[in-house]
Amino acid sequence: MPNPTAAMLVIGDEILSGRTRDSNMHFLAGELTKHGVDLAEVRMVADDPDAIVKALRALSKAFDHVFTSGGIGPTHDDITADCVAAAFGQSIDVRDDAYALLNAYYTAEGREFNAARMRMARIPEKATLIDNPVSIAPGFVVENVYVMAGVPSVFQAMVASVLPDITGGAPLLSQSLTLHRGEGDLAGPLGDLAKEFSDLSIGSYPFQKNGAFGANIVIRGTEGARIDAAMTKLAEMFA
């Protein structure tokens, strides 16, 4: 059975303007690979309701799971929750369960639970909450969309909260070999190898170091024995 598929939607002007370098995509990619879920597409869009709603609908329809990051804080530019509600035709308002979590937290901390912070309790009517052990304000799940924070420490904690509930397939295994030859000298034999082992993904990632050419050859698949066999053949080819 093929692995379940996933997409990610990164939301935020700061990423697209180059001000902030996204790190959540790379983190999620690694976690999903270990969990046996194939990350098939990533989109990054600005804080633009139309763009967010359109991307949510397209990705939710095309893939088994969708993970979003960004736009669920207390400020005016945090519009993700409203966009998710709009995308799936749900109403949205301050919800009792999220309100209770946040109220208890701010009361205990002696900080004001004001109107802005109450925005973080706005949750679509049919959503399930995602635990946030870092800063309490919850993420949530609507249909197959996991809505999570953009702050990396919170995003990572939320991913850890949701992954155990997602059925993964076989984790993607990989082995790599560094060859100190130009990629153009490797490409012919490598193409033959890829044809012979068509059940594996064989990638070639060239580099240039101190003027010398080389490439890292990465063989990926779900069966360790097959990867071993391809690796042995690869090593023989360039011995």
Next chain:
Amino acid sequence: MPNPTAAMLVIGDEILSGRTRDSNMHFLAGELTKHGVDLAEVRMVADDPDAIVKALRALSKAFDHVFTSGGIGPTHDDITADCVAAAFGQSIDVRDDAYALLNAYYTAEGREFNAARMRMARIPEKATLIDNPVSIAPGFVVENVYVMAGVPSVFQAMVASVLPDITGGAPLLSQSLTLHRGEGDLAGPLGDLAKEFSDLSIGSYPFQKNGAFGANIVIRGTEGARIDAAMTKLAEMFA
């Protein structure tokens, strides 16, 4: 007049599996912002012809310019050129101009110009070549799509080759202010400021440092005087 819009398409299994951390997106975002081109969307897809062709067509139609990175080397997993030709209904074969460039280079270097390297001379019939001062194998432009290499040093050189030919609008200017208060305390006044200066983009990026909460407030726009005015007001609000 609004700035021209752009999208980026990052192509490669290695990005989506989490093996390689993409750095081209962040580089391009910064360059486009300086050049006055609004990067509105980024997509990342695997080495999958259907996904690549579909994304190329959708982005080419929706935005003024599309920049791609990855998949134009000599190995079997380099399928971007063929996908671009397919997406725009052009034929593709080894082209004389690209062949001449590569042949001269490999001859001068005393390296074999073999069948695999000749793959890098496969260019769609109506494309214009993009100069590659780093490793010669050219990128190319088809309609509004700029097809460039994934290796960061080559990608960056190609961006430098093409940007002068793209008419930019007003560069996006920005100023930022770090406030040492919880974002929830800032959100109310900040929302009022965003309403008053609706021509500017006002973003709030929270952080937590040594247990204390804070946020970087970033005000972006194309008119320096407006940003100054909003910054002055912001500083007064939290003085």
